[in-house]
Amino acid sequence: MADELSEALGEVQALKDEVATLKQDRVGAATKSQDAENQVAEVLEAAARRLEDIAGRLEAS
Known part of the structure; x- marks a missing residue:
């Protein structure tokens, strides 16, 4: 369970980084x-x- 949570948090951080890059x-x-x-x-x-x-030149001529 802890491994899955750690993996999910890593994926969330990767998505946050990608969003920041896209904003830039x-x-x-x-x-x-x-x-x-x-x-x-x-x-x-x-x-x-x-x-x-x-x-203007045409009108003057």
């Missing part, structure tokens, strides 16, 4: 996702500024 991985993935989203937003904003500039 999730945070890392969320950070990378946010970084990528910010980069896309910057590119889109730059493209919008270029289009506005082109439109």
